[in-house]
Amino acid sequence: WDEPLIFELSRPGRVGYTLPKPIEDIKVDIPEKLRRKSKLELPELSEPEIVKHYTRLSEMNYGVDSGIYPLGSCTMKYNPKINEEIATHPKVAYIHPYQDERTVQGALAIMWELEQWLKEITGMDRFTLQPAAGANGEFTGVMIIRAYHLDNGEPQRNEMLVPDSAHGTNPASAAMAGFKVIEIPSNENGTIDLEALENAVSERTAGLMLTNPNTLGIFEDEIVEIAKIIHKAGGLLYYDGANLNGILGKIRPGDMGFDIVHLNLHKTFSTPHGGGGPGAGPVGVKEFLKDYLPVPLVSYDEKSGRYYLDYNVPKSIGKVKELYGNFAVLVRALTYLKIMGRDGLREVSEIAVLNANYLTQKLKGTRGYSLPGKELRKHEVVFSAEPMKKETGVKALDVAKRLLDFGMHAPTIYFPLIVHEALMIEPTETVSKEELDAYVEALKRISEEAYTNPEIVKSAPHNTAVKRVDDVLAAKKPIVTWRMYKELKEKGEVDY
Amino acid sequence: WDEPLIFELSRPGRVGYTLPKPIEDIKVDIPEKLRRKSKLELPELSEPEIVKHYTRLSEMNYGVDSGIYPLGSCTMKYNPKINEEIATHPKVAYIHPYQDERTVQGALAIMWELEQWLKEITGMDRFTLQPAAGANGEFTGVMIIRAYHLDNGEPQRNEMLVPDSAHGTNPASAAMAGFKVIEIPSNENGTIDLEALENAVSERTAGLMLTNPNTLGIFEDEIVEIAKIIHKAGGLLYYDGANLNGILGKIRPGDMGFDIVHLNLHKTFSTPHGGGGPGAGPVGVKEFLKDYLPVPLVSYDEKSGRYYLDYNVPKSIGKVKELYGNFAVLVRALTYLKIMGRDGLREVSEIAVLNANYLTQKLKGTRGYSLPGKELRKHEVVFSAEPMKKETGVKALDVAKRLLDFGMHAPTIYFPLIVHEALMIEPTETVSKEELDAYVEALKRISEEAYTNPEIVKSAPHNTAVKRVDDVLAAKKPIVTWRMYKELKEKGEVDY
Amino acid sequence: MGKHYIPNSAHKEEMLKEIGFSSIEELFADVPEGFIREFNVPEGKSEYEVFMEMNEILSKNKTVLEMPTFLGAGTYFHYVPAHVKYLIERSEFLTSYTPYQAEISQGMLQALFEYQSLIAELVGLPVVNSSMYDWGSALGEAALMTVRLHRGKRLKFVVPKHTHPERMQVLKTYTRGANLEIVEVKWNDRGQVDLEDLKEKVNDAAGVYVEIPNFFGLLEENIQEIGEIAHEAGAYFVVGVDPTILGVVEAPGELGADIVVGEASYFGSPMNFGGPRAGIFATRNDPKFIRQMPGRIIGMTKDAEGKRAFVMTLQTREQHIRRAKATSNICSNEALVAVAAAIHIASLGPKGMQELGEVILKNTAYLKKRLSEVAEIPFDGVNFKDVLVKFEKPYQEIHEHLLQKNIHGGYYVKPHFPELGESALFAATETTRKEWIDALIDALREVL
Amino acid sequence: MGKHYIPNSAHKEEMLKEIGFSSIEELFADVPEGFIREFNVPEGKSEYEVFMEMNEILSKNKTVLEMPTFLGAGTYFHYVPAHVKYLIERSEFLTSYTPYQAEISQGMLQALFEYQSLIAELVGLPVVNSSMYDWGSALGEAALMTVRLHRGKRLKFVVPKHTHPERMQVLKTYTRGANLEIVEVKWNDRGQVDLEDLKEKVNDAAGVYVEIPNFFGLLEENIQEIGEIAHEAGAYFVVGVDPTILGVVEAPGELGADIVVGEASYFGSPMNFGGPRAGIFATRNDPKFIRQMPGRIIGMTKDAEGKRAFVMTLQTREQHIRRAKATSNICSNEALVAVAAAIHIASLGPKGMQELGEVILKNTAYLKKRLSEVAEIPFDGVNFKDVLVKFEKPYQEIHEHLLQKNIHGGYYVKPHFPELGESALFAATETTRKEWIDALIDALREVL
Structure with missing residues (x-):
């Protein structure tokens, strides 16, 4: 249905709040030039109206609890409700970050214990839990690389190597840290081209940012050689944890030669994504890099049996976020880890990989979709709709939109960039066989439609609250707030 | 959409739980004849599937947060979320009813404090919070009446008077308590016919059960005379609290001469109805009846400053429910009362009455709907679709179903019984003027349709997940469990 | 005072006017004189104040999460997913x-x-x-x-x-x-x-x-x-x-x-x-x-x-x-x-139901075994959750001692069945932990 | 071990067979030898056990609901409806x-x-x-x-x-x-x-x-x-x-x-x-x-x-x-x-936003006024939430005393700005209660 903007629901005089009265009615004089004189055009609604508005909006949104959500590289797994119950506990919500450590031993214990789990899971020696998200973690990691080389008297190491299949955040984070980004091509298997890598390294090499399994869902089986090349060249090996779900509980980045790792707790560790955040992107490093981590770390003093915030990090890169990270997200992740345990974590990656390969094999050979790269996948698979596009004009975007008509979320599309018309599907371990079968069925049906009645695919979606959304118009005529909308509306420049 | 039954989603081997292991693996021998041998045919699903199933089911349901819900006599007002937050607090959830009183002083304080509020609001002297719902409260009340008369040596008082406009629970509760039910007719104003009442009372009269405002939403303005007649005849006056929202914070049943009151916390006091319960139906009595209340009561010992469960109720009728009532519901009601306070409670009834009269006046005169009884209403209004039925064949039921097409909940229909083709509308104070306007608009539009295109109304609803549901078939061929369904399905006796 | 729940509080006059009334009082004109009155209850408060008040009241409860509790008798501490x-x-x-x-x-x-x-x-x-x-x-x-x-x-x-x-x-x-x-x-x-x-x-x-x-x-x-x-x-x-x-x-x-x-x-x-x-x-x-x-x-x-x-x-x-x-x-x-x-129930499924029954049977048996070390168990047979225990001493004394040890003992049975003497029901479920029972038995030894 | 989150755990063999694989290991055949290993982390637990464990850990936190707290400095105790x-x-x-x-x-x-x-x-x-x-x-x-x-x-x-x-x-x-x-x-x-x-x-x-x-x-x-x-x-x-x-x-x-x-x-x-x-x-x-x-x-x-x-x-x-x-x-x-x-913000609306600002300004002014009774306020001007207070004594001493009185004092500023001496930021918001401030001032008087 159509839900008006909250501004359009406003009626003067209504209130949606109650506030306590001031302790004493002291008159406080705000300097005249600072007093608010401009009108505060906020909506006026009662609480029942606000609740109805957002309840309706929520019903116009698709989440993991709504159905399959196989967004490649995003690991949209089920978010256990026990995580929410613990993370919204008053003992989590109502503590201040600057409280005396003696009054927040529970919070510090949670952070410390989470770090121990993450260390063992990744094979790293020390973690910061501060980064708010994956990209924030990447930035932390490359800043550590930067600090390390500077500290070693190698300021010339200003080149960060990034495979052409990498997430966009990798080059962006490297650039933010001041690195020049060198792209490394993939070979026909979909993995890093070793020769190109050899040719790219030099005394300017700061490091290589890599995901493994990579964004095609393919395990970089030459990882030992890759690590050797980078380390020999004096660079560091950075692990982008976005795809950790493919090896969780079985294989450790640290064992593969990685020096730095970031994790996405909102992906691999089941914390909800909240429509785009909050996430959490802890960064782990090998022993020789721990002095570069952001402050504070969480440490444990055996003698007193006390946890404490440790600001004694000699070469720290500083802070990448205020305070200690997205604490409530950390609580969720630890809850998950304790429930899963060693056996559960391994089951996660095994079934995630089983599900991805099941889908791969079931869909493989369907007209219009090709399967670039090696067949054996880990947690995700990338098909290409290029044949379909050539033969019928139906693009990956159309396929994605048509899937929505079947009540299913689309895969990630047009990524990785090295696959044209990419459909990047990551089912995760928390979907059922029936859901996988239904997804394959839907993709097959769309293929059939593309070859018999392409229009129905090209004009999809048909069964959604809104029809295909015009994003070109959105960029051409930016309207990003009610204020901008009103202005254009008054000028008669918009008819929507 | 169509959501399968949870049994149909089952796949052998899946589990949706984890249980702790036993403390010790002791072998316990259940006697052979008691050991379960029959198959336990429960569904097997994982937690993500269960969550998706019930999330989808919830999306196929309409609640107060979905839109206007003007179900007459049900007072479907907004359920404040703070009530939920407090009522689901661990300090509410995780206490055992038999705990030592010293460890549940908070719980007892809540019950005691709630009683003080309810006493002042109703003008009663003592309350039991035990009844689980309105009807359970009624039963409590009439059992008290019974006990009182027996105690006074008047076992012949076995007639309970009930107006013809009363809720069905009134006669049903009276009958359960062993009373003969005498129906009192209403006059043309929609209020009790005094003469008929005079004629009905006798030395067999146990009491009169009355709502005020009554189910037509009309204030029984001759309540003083009614009370006199009943009391003079030796009967007791019972107040059915279903309609308290019409006088809340302004008028007290106790002042009007009522001896016993039950309240519906899930109506007047904003606790959610949960699709049919849990509710709470506290019963209050005047001083002279307090020794008949169920055990235990909650008392306060000033000397020790302690609350305690008081089993010292000499002539108690016993228990009408296990333990102390729907405690978590009581917590919600007290939270609401504290926020509303004296001023807020009065505002509730004033705006509830304003809204009902606004709707009455706006709808009045619309073709097909008549307005039986006096025009001035309290919290609700009953229109009759009898003219419409006569003139177009469109019944109250059809009007109700057609409203669903506009995304609105129907009013209560065919009640009270004294109004033919009744449409009983109670907006409550928590709906907005725009919602009222839209509701009136919808009812007017349906009237227009009835006179121009009656088929569209008669075949409504059209925009709902299922079309009009065949309740005759449901009664003719009862299928109330999966087990019954399977049997009939196997026999080929159902095609659905 | 909860005006935030009542959208039309702001529109009284406008609405009254639209329907030809001049005041709210007029809507109550059918109420006999003298019935409308001021109530003697507190003024409304802000949500925050009530939140704090309710939290404070509730803090006086001691939950089974804070205190090992052996109460059953018809109400049991089960874990709800x-x-x-x-x-x-x-x-x-x-x-x-x-x-x-x-x-x-x-x-x-x-x-x-x-x-x-x-x-x-x-x-x-x-x-x-x-x-x-x-x-x-x-x-x-x-x-x-x-x-x-x-x-x-x-x-x-x-x-x-x-x-x-x-x-x-x-x-x-x-x-x-x-x-x-x-x-x-x-x-x-x-x-x-x-x-x-x-x-x-x-x-x-x-x-x-x-x-x-x-x-x-x-x-x-x-x-x-x-x-x-x-x-x-x-x-x-x-x-x-x-x-x-x-x-x-x-x-x-x-x-x-x-x-x-x-x-x-x-x-x-x-x-x-x-x-x-x-x-x-x-x-x-x-x-x-x-x-x-x-x-x-x-x-x-x-x-x-x-x-x-x-x-x-x-x-x-x-x-x-x-x-x-x-x-x-x-x-x-x-x-x-x-x-x-x-x-x-659907989450448990057939396997979970069976497992739940077994865990409770075993935990109850363990509790019973341990209790039998320190007190009389009058009835043999298979117990599920509750176990009747009979003491030599007045149970209230035992109860007080357990309370002091931050343990909540069982349900006192004597008021209902005096013929059973100083007996109480102690209960276990799937939530009962070994360390609770250990602490209980230790405490009972001290007082018996 | 969390199998309840993983529907297809029960269908491994069936699914492998359907796609022509014989084992899960085969799906990891591309991983170089030696990389797959057992992890040294605890086994999985039931939801109930983890619920209790997390509750126990969290019970070691003392919240601002349990303890009047005057910390601000960028993080504030606001009430969220x-x-x-x-x-x-x-x-x-x-x-x-x-x-x-x-x-x-x-x-x-x-x-x-x-x-x-x-x-x-x-x-x-x-x-x-x-x-x-x-x-x-x-x-x-x-x-x-x-x-x-x-x-x-x-x-x-x-x-x-x-x-x-x-x-x-x-x-x-x-x-x-x-x-x-x-x-x-x-x-x-x-x-x-x-x-x-x-x-x-x-x-x-x-x-x-x-x-x-x-x-x-x-x-x-x-x-x-x-x-x-x-x-x-x-x-x-x-x-x-x-x-x-x-x-x-x-x-x-x-x-x-x-x-x-x-x-x-x-x-x-x-x-x-x-x-x-x-x-x-x-x-x-x-x-x-x-x-x-x-x-x-x-x-x-x-x-x-x-x-x-x-x-x-x-x-x-x-x-x-x-x-x-x-x-x-x-x-x-x-x-x-x-x-x-x-x-x-939408719940507050224009009136609520203004009221919120005013209540905080007034509560801050009250806190400042009361603090000025016992300590130095180095800067005049209008304060919002935080107030800088300068003490004669080492602030850590004061902090310890307040803690003992179940009050959490302010944010110690000296580590960042030593030039300000033994100063701390004390903060008020709309949630601050008069009795908290009274208790704070009393406790400060004892130690100053």
Whole structure:
């Protein structure tokens, strides 16, 4: 249905709040030039109206609890409700970050214990839990690389190597840290081209940012050689944890030669994504890099049996976020880890990989979709709709939109960039066989439609609250707030 | 959409739980004849599937947060979320009813404090919070009446008077308590016919059960005379609290001469109805009846400053429910009362009455709907679709179903019984003027349709997940469990 | 003062004017003079103030999470998976009314149909209503139903003396109006129903009742025999059951029960100081029984297009239609509690139900074994959750000592059954931890 | 071990067989030998056990509900209405991803558009993104944006020395890669930005930054002048603001700001030990500015049928398209925190925003007045939330005494600004209660 903007629901005089009265009615004089004189055009609604508005909006949104959500590289797994119950506990919500450590031993214990789990899971020696998200973690990691080389008297190491299949955040984070980004091509298997890598390294090499399994869902089986090349060249090996779900509980980045790792707790560790955040992107490093981590770390003093915030990090890169990270997200992740345990974590990656390969094999050979790269996948698979596009004009975007008509979320599309018309599907371990079968069925049906009645695919979606959304118009005529909308509306420049 | 039954989603081997292991693996021998041998045919699903199933089911349901819900006599007002937050607090959830009183002083304080509020609001002297719902409260009340008369040596008082406009629970509760039910007719104003009442009372009269405002939403303005007649005849006056929202914070049943009151916390006091319960139906009595209340009561010992469960109720009728009532519901009601306070409670009834009269006046005169009884209403209004039925064949039921097409909940229909083709509308104070306007608009539009295109109304609803549901078939061929369904399905006796 | 809940507070004058009234008072003009008054209750407060106030009051409770607790006796600390609470708090369920308008209430209707179906599988009877208030009120209704099944010609209902005292009290209140006589059968030296005594008392009974497990936590070993005795005497057989046992103990329907009652809220709900709860009510698939059933029932049917749909059914039994002649006065029931139970049961599945029963049996056995080290266990047999323990000392003394040790002891039985001496019920469930029991036994040793 | 989250655990063999594999190991055949290993972490546990474990750990925290707390310094105890939490926990919001598929994500897109719109009204700038990680990272991004606006030709960013230390640290880390020089301006004897010092340092600056209120809790009185000084020097003017003040203090956009940053999570989120948060980022409606903006932006557009719709827009600035040349690396942001803030702000409305600002101003003034009875208040001026207090004694001594009295004192400032001596920030908000302040002053009197 159509839900008006909250501004359009406003009626003067209504209130949606109650506030306590001031302790004493002291008159406080705000300097005249600072007093608010401009009108505060906020909506006026009662609480029942606000609740109805957002309840309706929520019903116009698709989440993991709504159905399959196989967004490649995003690991949209089920978010256990026990995580929410613990993370919204008053003992989590109502503590201040600057409280005396003696009054927040529970919070510090949670952070410390989470770090121990993450260390063992990744094979790293020390973690910061501060980064708010994956990209924030990447930035932390490359800043550590930067600090390390500077500290070693190698300021010339200003080149960060990034495979052409990498997430966009990798080059962006490297650039933010001041690195020049060198792209490394993939070979026909979909993995890093070793020769190109050899040719790219030099005394300017700061490091290589890599995901493994990579964004095609393919395990970089030459990882030992890759690590050797980078380390020999004096660079560091950075692990982008976005795809950790493919090896969780079985294989450790640290064992593969990685020096730095970031994790996405909102992906691999089941914390909800909240429509785009909050996430959490802890960064782990090998022993020789721990002095570069952001402050504070969480440490444990055996003698007193006390946890404490440790600001004694000699070469720290500083802070990448205020305070200690997205604490409530950390609580969720630890809850998950304790429930899963060693056996559960391994089951996660095994079934995630089983599900991805099941889908791969079931869909493989369907007209219009090709399967670039090696067949054996880990947690995700990338098909290409290029044949379909050539033969019928139906693009990956159309396929994605048509899937929505079947009540299913689309895969990630047009990524990785090295696959044209990419459909990047990551089912995760928390979907059922029936859901996988239904997804394959839907993709097959769309293929059939593309070859018999392409229009129905090209004009999809048909069964959604809104029809295909015009994003070109959105960029051409930016309207990003009610204020901008009103202005254009008054000028008669918009008819929507 | 169509959501399968949870049994149909089952796949052998899946589990949706984890249980702790036993403390010790002791072998316990259940006697052979008691050991379960029959198959336990429960569904097997994982937690993500269960969550998706019930999330989808919830999306196929309409609640107060979905839109206007003007179900007459049900007072479907907004359920404040703070009530939920407090009522689901661990300090509410995780206490055992038999705990030592010293460890549940908070719980007892809540019950005691709630009683003080309810006493002042109703003008009663003592309350039991035990009844689980309105009807359970009624039963409590009439059992008290019974006990009182027996105690006074008047076992012949076995007639309970009930107006013809009363809720069905009134006669049903009276009958359960062993009373003969005498129906009192209403006059043309929609209020009790005094003469008929005079004629009905006798030395067999146990009491009169009355709502005020009554189910037509009309204030029984001759309540003083009614009370006199009943009391003079030796009967007791019972107040059915279903309609308290019409006088809340302004008028007290106790002042009007009522001896016993039950309240519906899930109506007047904003606790959610949960699709049919849990509710709470506290019963209050005047001083002279307090020794008949169920055990235990909650008392306060000033000397020790302690609350305690008081089993010292000499002539108690016993228990009408296990333990102390729907405690978590009581917590919600007290939270609401504290926020509303004296001023807020009065505002509730004033705006509830304003809204009902606004709707009455706006709808009045619309073709097909008549307005039986006096025009001035309290919290609700009953229109009759009898003219419409006569003139177009469109019944109250059809009007109700057609409203669903506009995304609105129907009013209560065919009640009270004294109004033919009744449409009983109670907006409550928590709906907005725009919602009222839209509701009136919808009812007017349906009237227009009835006179121009009656088929569209008669075949409504059209925009709902299922079309009009065949309740005759449901009664003719009862299928109330999966087990019954399977049997009939196997026999080929159902095609659905 | 809660104006944030009342949108039209801001529009009084505008609305009054539109409908030709000049003041709110005018809307109350039909109220006799003198009735409208100021109430002597506090002024409204902000949400924050009330939040703090309620938190402060609640802080005076000590929960079972903070204090090992061995209380059972009809209320048990079971763990409810978090997703159950999460789902029933979705506002479409939480804030809906009884599903009168089936077409926009399919979600709640189907959820309740599933509840009925799951209970039917557990108890072994195919007809289930969508809940009573609790086990006790379900028992009261069951007794009344046996009378109706006898067309009021039998007015005696036979129950074990060791029926739970709370339920016994409710039963008596419920059946007083119908002048039903409640006859109590003795227990034997093993804490089980005395079959000889039963045989003597069963004549002319409308119904016979027994519980699984009984008040002492024991499995009644002769359920089937009791049913046979009842049926031979022409009485209906009513079984009350703690449904958490039904993964390991045979369904009462298979043991001969005509009506099964019990407590559904052991699944899906926390203890909540005793409420809300939800009573199970199930019976045979026989029109004679179905017609006499109390309570709301959800049925499957189809819609105008032949599609499967759900609806409240068999309403002609109910108060809003039958009024004084209804099978019960019940209207609001415990729907959401029932849905919570359904979600919990569905989450367990057959394997989980069995495992739950076994874990509780084993934990109870462990508790019993350890208690037997320090006190007398009067009855042998298989215990489920509750264990009756008899002490030499006044139990109140023991209780005080345990409290001081931050342990909450058992339920004092003497007030209800003085013949059992200084006895108490101590209970275990799947949530009971070894260290709690260790601490209990240590503390008991100190005081005994 | 969490098998209940993994439906296909039960179907391994069946599925493997269907796709022609014989074992799970075969699916990992491409992993070099030796990499697959057993992990040294505990076995999985039941939900109940973990629930109890986490409860036990958490019980070691002492919350501000249990202990009057005067900590502020960038994190404040505001009360969040219950319906905010309730709404953002609805799974359609909670469990959704970044709204890549607009057609089935209109709810989240509209909610974020509304967030942007509400922030625009508060800060007085019409272009707002859908959140940064927090105020600090927003400040870092703002500094980088001023450099981009100067096409990298200016590499100096001027900030007050009394900028919040946490934010200052983040700013420095964020701008290190761009080789930006952070230049600090002194405060004057009234705790305000020293305009003369600013004028000396502003030359060639890419941007100038100032905070409302400043780290000492004071309203900077010369915001407009600072903006003018910045603009005259060709620098962009960046204002950081605590948005809870904006019902009483003029919108920074009206005071000359080119970019406004701040903390959105003061609305809608509890403190959560410092996270999650959400950074405000707003700028002018000017293509030059918009093109350089970091972060996700939701825009209004229409669908194929001309109906209003929402979509992520201006994505060509972003990392997934622009990669190394993106305006920022940010991908996941703090969407749900932003939605929570929006619901809270919408609930307050214009009147509530003003009232909130006034209550905080008055409570802060009361706290300041009472503190001045027992200690030195170094700076006059109007305080909002934080008040700088200077003690004669070492603050740690005072802190210990307060702790013993179950009061949590203020934030120790000396480690950051030793020149201020034994000073601390004590804070009040709308949640502060008179009895807390009374107890604080009593306790301070005892120790001072």
